[in-house]
Amino acid sequence: MNLDFLKDRPLVANVSGGKDSTAMALFLMDLGLDFEPVFCDTGWEHEETYAYLDYLEKVVLKRPIRRLRNEKFFNTAEGGFQEMIKTKVFFPTGNIRTCTLTLKVTPQLEYMDEVRALHHKKPVSAVGIRRDESQARSTLDQFEEKDESTIWRPLIDWKVADVVAIHKRFNVAPNPLYTRGFSRVGCFPCIFSRKSEIKHAYHESPERFDLIRKLEQDVKQIAKDKGKKDAQYSFFKRGSVDDVLDWALKNDDQLELLEEEYLKVFSGEILTIACSDALKDSWQYPVSGKVLNNNILGQKSFMV
Ligand code: SF4
Numbered sequence: 231m232n233l234d235f236l237k238d239r240p241l242v243a244n245v246s247g248g249k250d251s252t253a254m255a256l257f258l259m260d261l262g263l264d265f266e267p268v269f270c271d272t273g274w275e276h277e278e279t280y281a282y283l284d285y286l287e288k289v290v291l292k293r294p295i296r297r298l299r300n301e302k303f304f305n306t307a308e309g310g311f312q313e314m315i316k317t318k319v320f321f322p323t324g325n326i327r328t329c330t331l332t333l334k335v336t337p338q339l340e341y342m343d344e345v346r347a348l349h350h351k352k353p354v355s356a357v358g359i360r361r362d363e364s365q366a367r368s369t370l371d372q373f374e375e376k377d378e379s380t381i382w383r384p385l386i387d388w389k390v391a392d393v394v395a396i397h398k399r400f401n402v403a404p405n406p407l408y409t410r411g412f413s414r415v416g417c418f419p420c421i422f423s424r425k426s427e428i429k430h431a432y433h434e435s436p437e438r439f440d441l442i443r444k445l446e447q448d449v450k451q452i453a454k455d456k457g458k459k460d461a462q463y464s465f466f467k468r469g470s471v472d473d474v475l476d477w478a479l480k481n482d483d484q485l486e487l488l489e490e491e492y493l494k495v496f497s498g499e500i501l502t503i504a505c506s507d508a509l510k511d512s513w514q515y516p517v518s519g520k521v522l523n524n525n526i527l528g529q530k531s532f533m534v
Pocket residue numbers: 272322327329330333334416417419420421422
Protein backbone atom coordinates (compact mmCIF):
# COMPACT_ATOMS: atom_id res chain seq x y z
CA MET A 231 0.00 0.00 0.00
CA ASN A 232 1.35 3.37 -0.99
CA LEU A 233 1.24 5.63 2.04
CA ASP A 234 2.94 8.66 0.49
CA PHE A 235 -0.22 10.70 0.95
CA LEU A 236 0.44 10.72 4.69
CA LYS A 237 3.76 12.59 4.33
CA ASP A 238 4.18 13.56 7.98
CA ARG A 239 0.57 14.63 8.17
CA PRO A 240 -1.22 13.96 11.47
CA LEU A 241 -3.34 10.81 11.30
CA VAL A 242 -6.50 10.65 13.40
CA ALA A 243 -8.40 7.34 13.57
CA ASN A 244 -12.09 7.30 14.42
CA VAL A 245 -12.80 4.51 16.87
CA SER A 246 -16.42 3.86 17.86
CA GLY A 247 -16.16 0.62 19.81
CA GLY A 248 -17.60 -1.23 16.81
CA LYS A 249 -15.92 -4.04 14.91
CA ASP A 250 -14.97 -2.12 11.77
CA SER A 251 -13.26 0.80 13.46
CA THR A 252 -11.46 -1.64 15.76
CA ALA A 253 -10.29 -3.60 12.72
CA MET A 254 -9.12 -0.36 11.15
CA ALA A 255 -7.11 0.63 14.25
CA LEU A 256 -5.48 -2.83 14.20
CA PHE A 257 -4.70 -2.43 10.52
CA LEU A 258 -3.06 0.96 11.11
CA MET A 259 -0.99 -0.59 13.89
CA ASP A 260 -0.05 -3.42 11.58
CA LEU A 261 1.18 -0.87 9.05
CA GLY A 262 3.34 0.65 11.77
CA LEU A 263 1.60 4.02 11.51
CA ASP A 264 1.55 6.62 14.21
CA PHE A 265 -2.04 7.70 14.79
CA GLU A 266 -4.29 9.17 17.41
CA PRO A 267 -7.54 7.27 18.08
CA VAL A 268 -10.57 9.45 18.81
CA PHE A 269 -14.08 8.59 19.89
CA CYS A 270 -17.10 10.91 19.55
CA ASP A 271 -19.08 10.53 22.75
CA THR A 272 -22.83 11.12 22.54
CA GLY A 273 -23.28 10.26 26.24
CA TRP A 274 -25.86 7.70 25.05
CA GLU A 275 -23.77 4.61 24.29
CA HIS A 276 -24.21 1.26 25.98
CA GLU A 277 -22.11 1.03 29.15
CA GLU A 278 -20.30 -1.95 27.67
CA THR A 279 -19.16 0.15 24.73
CA TYR A 280 -17.56 2.60 27.15
CA ALA A 281 -15.91 -0.33 28.94
CA TYR A 282 -14.80 -1.80 25.63
CA LEU A 283 -13.14 1.49 24.68
CA ASP A 284 -11.19 1.31 27.94
CA TYR A 285 -10.13 -2.21 27.01
CA LEU A 286 -9.04 -1.09 23.53
CA GLU A 287 -7.11 1.82 24.96
CA LYS A 288 -5.28 -0.08 27.70
CA VAL A 289 -4.86 -3.56 26.31
CA VAL A 290 -5.00 -3.37 22.54
CA LEU A 291 -3.93 0.02 21.22
CA LYS A 292 -1.84 0.92 24.24
CA ARG A 293 -2.39 4.60 23.63
CA PRO A 294 -5.06 7.02 24.85
CA ILE A 295 -8.31 7.26 22.92
CA ARG A 296 -9.24 10.93 22.89
CA ARG A 297 -12.89 11.34 23.86
CA LEU A 298 -14.44 14.11 21.79
CA ARG A 299 -17.70 15.60 22.90
CA ASN A 300 -19.76 18.70 22.38
CA GLU A 301 -19.18 20.39 25.75
CA LYS A 302 -22.12 22.68 25.16
CA PHE A 303 -24.38 19.75 26.04
CA PHE A 304 -22.43 18.19 28.91
CA ASN A 305 -23.41 20.45 31.80
CA THR A 306 -25.60 18.05 33.75
CA ALA A 307 -25.44 14.44 34.93
CA GLU A 308 -27.56 13.55 31.88
CA GLY A 309 -24.97 15.17 29.63
CA GLY A 310 -24.90 14.54 25.90
CA PHE A 311 -27.87 13.11 24.05
CA GLN A 312 -30.50 13.72 26.74
CA GLU A 313 -29.28 17.20 27.59
CA MET A 314 -29.19 18.16 23.93
CA ILE A 315 -32.79 17.04 23.42
CA LYS A 316 -34.01 18.95 26.45
CA THR A 317 -32.07 22.06 25.47
CA LYS A 318 -33.35 22.00 21.91
CA VAL A 319 -36.81 20.78 23.04
CA PHE A 320 -36.71 18.49 20.07
CA PHE A 321 -36.10 14.82 19.35
CA PRO A 322 -33.99 14.20 16.24
CA THR A 323 -35.76 12.97 13.13
CA GLY A 324 -34.66 11.46 9.85
CA ASN A 325 -34.77 14.88 8.21
CA ILE A 326 -33.25 16.83 11.07
CA ARG A 327 -30.63 14.54 12.53
CA THR A 328 -29.49 16.87 15.31
CA CYS A 329 -27.92 14.03 17.29
CA THR A 330 -25.35 13.14 14.63
CA LEU A 331 -24.67 16.73 13.66
CA THR A 332 -24.44 18.15 17.16
CA LEU A 333 -22.85 15.32 19.10
CA LYS A 334 -20.63 13.67 16.49
CA VAL A 335 -19.90 15.89 13.51
CA THR A 336 -19.39 19.16 15.40
CA PRO A 337 -16.80 17.94 17.94
CA GLN A 338 -15.03 15.99 15.22
CA LEU A 339 -14.72 19.04 12.95
CA GLU A 340 -13.60 21.23 15.83
CA TYR A 341 -10.92 18.75 16.76
CA MET A 342 -9.68 18.50 13.18
CA ASP A 343 -9.28 22.28 13.15
CA GLU A 344 -7.27 22.05 16.36
CA VAL A 345 -5.01 19.33 14.95
CA ARG A 346 -4.46 21.32 11.79
CA ALA A 347 -3.56 24.45 13.75
CA LEU A 348 -1.18 22.50 15.97
CA HIS A 349 0.68 20.68 13.18
CA HIS A 350 0.31 23.30 10.45
CA LYS A 351 -0.72 20.44 8.16
CA LYS A 352 -4.07 19.17 6.97
CA PRO A 353 -4.87 16.04 9.00
CA VAL A 354 -5.88 12.68 7.58
CA SER A 355 -9.01 11.28 9.21
CA ALA A 356 -9.23 7.48 8.98
CA VAL A 357 -12.66 5.85 9.21
CA GLY A 358 -13.52 2.14 9.19
CA ILE A 359 -16.24 2.28 6.55
CA ARG A 360 -16.58 -0.60 4.07
CA ARG A 361 -18.43 -0.63 0.75
CA ASP A 362 -19.81 -4.01 1.67
CA GLU A 363 -21.82 -2.61 4.57
CA SER A 364 -24.72 -1.11 2.70
CA GLN A 365 -26.06 0.13 -0.57
CA ALA A 366 -25.37 3.73 0.41
CA ARG A 367 -21.73 2.99 1.16
CA SER A 368 -21.12 0.84 -1.89
CA THR A 369 -20.15 3.80 -4.06
CA LEU A 370 -17.82 5.56 -1.64
CA ASP A 371 -14.20 6.19 -2.57
CA GLN A 372 -11.17 5.40 -0.49
CA PHE A 373 -10.28 9.10 -0.24
CA GLU A 374 -12.39 12.21 0.05
CA GLU A 375 -11.09 15.75 0.40
CA LYS A 376 -12.89 17.90 2.94
CA ASP A 377 -12.00 21.43 4.04
CA GLU A 378 -10.79 20.32 7.45
CA SER A 379 -9.20 16.96 6.61
CA THR A 380 -8.67 14.21 4.08
CA ILE A 381 -11.01 11.32 4.78
CA TRP A 382 -9.23 7.99 4.34
CA ARG A 383 -11.20 4.72 4.30
CA PRO A 384 -8.49 2.08 4.47
CA LEU A 385 -10.97 -0.82 4.80
CA ILE A 386 -13.11 0.26 1.89
CA ASP A 387 -12.82 -3.10 0.09
CA TRP A 388 -12.76 -5.32 3.15
CA LYS A 389 -15.37 -8.00 3.81
CA VAL A 390 -16.72 -9.04 7.22
CA ALA A 391 -14.41 -12.07 7.08
CA ASP A 392 -11.40 -9.72 6.87
CA VAL A 393 -12.65 -7.79 9.89
CA VAL A 394 -13.04 -10.99 11.90
CA ALA A 395 -9.66 -12.27 10.70
CA ILE A 396 -7.70 -9.25 11.90
CA HIS A 397 -9.37 -9.41 15.32
CA LYS A 398 -8.32 -13.04 15.55
CA ARG A 399 -4.81 -12.39 14.33
CA PHE A 400 -4.32 -9.77 17.03
CA ASN A 401 -6.16 -11.88 19.58
CA VAL A 402 -8.66 -9.10 20.19
CA ALA A 403 -12.23 -9.68 21.30
CA PRO A 404 -15.08 -7.78 19.70
CA ASN A 405 -17.42 -5.54 21.61
CA PRO A 406 -19.50 -8.07 23.63
CA LEU A 407 -22.71 -6.51 22.31
CA TYR A 408 -22.15 -8.36 19.03
CA THR A 409 -22.02 -11.72 20.69
CA ARG A 410 -25.21 -10.87 22.56
CA GLY A 411 -27.10 -10.45 19.30
CA PHE A 412 -26.69 -6.76 18.49
CA SER A 413 -25.79 -6.13 14.86
CA ARG A 414 -24.41 -2.65 15.40
CA VAL A 415 -22.80 -0.59 18.09
CA GLY A 416 -23.61 3.06 18.79
CA CYS A 417 -26.29 4.97 20.63
CA PHE A 418 -28.27 2.62 22.84
CA PRO A 419 -30.78 2.62 21.45
CA CYS A 420 -30.54 4.63 18.25
CA ILE A 421 -33.60 6.67 17.30
CA PHE A 422 -33.61 4.72 14.02
CA SER A 423 -33.69 1.30 15.63
CA ARG A 424 -35.67 -1.30 13.78
CA LYS A 425 -38.26 -3.49 15.45
CA SER A 426 -35.97 -6.38 16.32
CA GLU A 427 -33.37 -3.99 17.77
CA ILE A 428 -35.96 -2.28 19.98
CA LYS A 429 -37.19 -5.64 21.20
CA HIS A 430 -33.68 -6.84 21.86
CA ALA A 431 -32.63 -3.60 23.58
CA TYR A 432 -35.72 -3.73 25.80
CA HIS A 433 -35.03 -7.29 26.92
CA GLU A 434 -31.40 -6.40 27.53
CA SER A 435 -32.05 -3.17 29.40
CA PRO A 436 -35.68 -2.26 30.23
CA GLU A 437 -34.47 0.58 32.47
CA ARG A 438 -33.16 2.35 29.38
CA PHE A 439 -36.74 2.61 28.19
CA ASP A 440 -37.76 4.15 31.53
CA LEU A 441 -35.19 6.83 30.78
CA ILE A 442 -36.67 7.38 27.32
CA ARG A 443 -40.18 7.58 28.79
CA LYS A 444 -38.99 10.21 31.29
CA LEU A 445 -37.22 12.12 28.53
CA GLU A 446 -40.40 12.21 26.45
CA GLN A 447 -42.39 13.48 29.45
CA ASP A 448 -39.75 16.10 30.29
CA VAL A 449 -39.59 17.41 26.73
CA LYS A 450 -43.37 17.64 26.58
CA GLN A 451 -43.41 19.64 29.81
CA ILE A 452 -40.55 21.93 28.73
CA ALA A 453 -42.32 22.57 25.42
CA LYS A 454 -45.52 23.42 27.30
CA ASP A 455 -43.67 25.75 29.69
CA LYS A 456 -42.00 27.50 26.78
CA GLY A 457 -45.16 27.67 24.74
CA LYS A 458 -43.59 25.66 21.93
CA LYS A 459 -46.10 24.04 19.66
CA ASP A 460 -43.86 22.40 17.09
CA ALA A 461 -41.85 20.17 19.44
CA GLN A 462 -41.30 16.50 18.55
CA TYR A 463 -42.23 14.56 21.69
CA SER A 464 -41.29 11.02 20.83
CA PHE A 465 -37.91 9.36 20.76
CA PHE A 466 -38.86 6.97 17.94
CA LYS A 467 -40.58 8.39 14.90
CA ARG A 468 -43.31 5.75 15.09
CA GLY A 469 -44.79 7.18 18.32
CA SER A 470 -44.35 7.36 22.08
CA VAL A 471 -42.03 4.85 23.70
CA ASP A 472 -44.99 2.86 25.09
CA ASP A 473 -46.71 2.67 21.70
CA VAL A 474 -43.45 1.59 20.13
CA LEU A 475 -42.88 -1.07 22.78
CA ASP A 476 -46.42 -2.41 22.28
CA TRP A 477 -45.64 -2.73 18.60
CA ALA A 478 -42.12 -4.06 18.96
CA LEU A 479 -42.92 -6.72 21.56
CA LYS A 480 -45.65 -8.28 19.43
CA ASN A 481 -44.69 -11.61 17.94
CA ASP A 482 -45.11 -10.85 14.30
CA ASP A 483 -42.15 -12.58 12.72
CA GLN A 484 -43.44 -12.26 9.18
CA LEU A 485 -43.79 -8.48 9.41
CA GLU A 486 -40.44 -8.29 11.15
CA LEU A 487 -38.73 -10.11 8.33
CA LEU A 488 -40.33 -7.81 5.77
CA GLU A 489 -39.18 -4.80 7.73
CA GLU A 490 -35.64 -6.17 7.99
CA GLU A 491 -35.53 -6.65 4.24
CA TYR A 492 -36.90 -3.16 3.63
CA LEU A 493 -34.35 -1.55 5.92
CA LYS A 494 -31.52 -3.57 4.49
CA VAL A 495 -32.26 -2.17 1.08
CA PHE A 496 -33.04 1.42 1.98
CA SER A 497 -30.95 2.27 5.01
CA GLY A 498 -27.39 3.41 4.69
CA GLU A 499 -26.72 2.65 8.32
CA ILE A 500 -27.81 -0.88 8.90
CA LEU A 501 -25.50 -3.83 8.60
CA THR A 502 -26.62 -6.96 6.89
CA ILE A 503 -28.02 -9.79 8.94
CA ALA A 504 -25.41 -12.04 7.41
CA CYS A 505 -22.81 -9.84 8.99
CA SER A 506 -24.09 -10.28 12.52
CA ASP A 507 -24.51 -14.02 11.97
CA ALA A 508 -20.95 -14.26 10.74
CA LEU A 509 -19.80 -12.47 13.84
CA LYS A 510 -21.71 -14.72 16.19
CA ASP A 511 -20.42 -17.83 14.45
CA SER A 512 -16.86 -16.61 14.39
CA TRP A 513 -16.67 -15.32 17.91
CA GLN A 514 -17.89 -18.12 20.07
CA TYR A 515 -16.34 -17.55 23.44
CA PRO A 516 -17.67 -16.88 26.89
CA VAL A 517 -18.69 -13.26 27.15
CA SER A 518 -21.17 -11.81 29.53
CA GLY A 519 -21.87 -8.51 31.21
CA LYS A 520 -20.16 -9.96 34.26
CA VAL A 521 -16.85 -10.31 32.49
CA LEU A 522 -16.91 -6.65 31.65
CA ASN A 523 -18.13 -5.60 35.04
CA ASN A 524 -15.34 -7.43 36.80
CA ASN A 525 -12.38 -6.34 34.78
CA ILE A 526 -12.00 -6.62 31.08
CA LEU A 527 -8.33 -5.89 31.09
CA GLY A 528 -6.36 -8.92 30.07
CA GLN A 529 -9.16 -11.35 30.85
CA LYS A 530 -8.55 -14.73 29.25
CA SER A 531 -12.25 -15.03 28.59
CA PHE A 532 -11.91 -12.15 26.22
CA MET A 533 -9.50 -13.93 23.99
CA VAL A 534 -10.84 -15.40 20.77
S1 SF4 B 1 -26.50 6.45 16.38
FE1 SF4 B 1 -28.65 7.07 16.01
S2 SF4 B 1 -29.22 8.25 17.83
FE2 SF4 B 1 -26.99 8.12 17.80
S3 SF4 B 1 -26.27 9.95 16.80
FE3 SF4 B 1 -26.46 8.39 15.21
S4 SF4 B 1 -28.53 8.61 14.39
FE4 SF4 B 1 -28.47 9.73 16.33
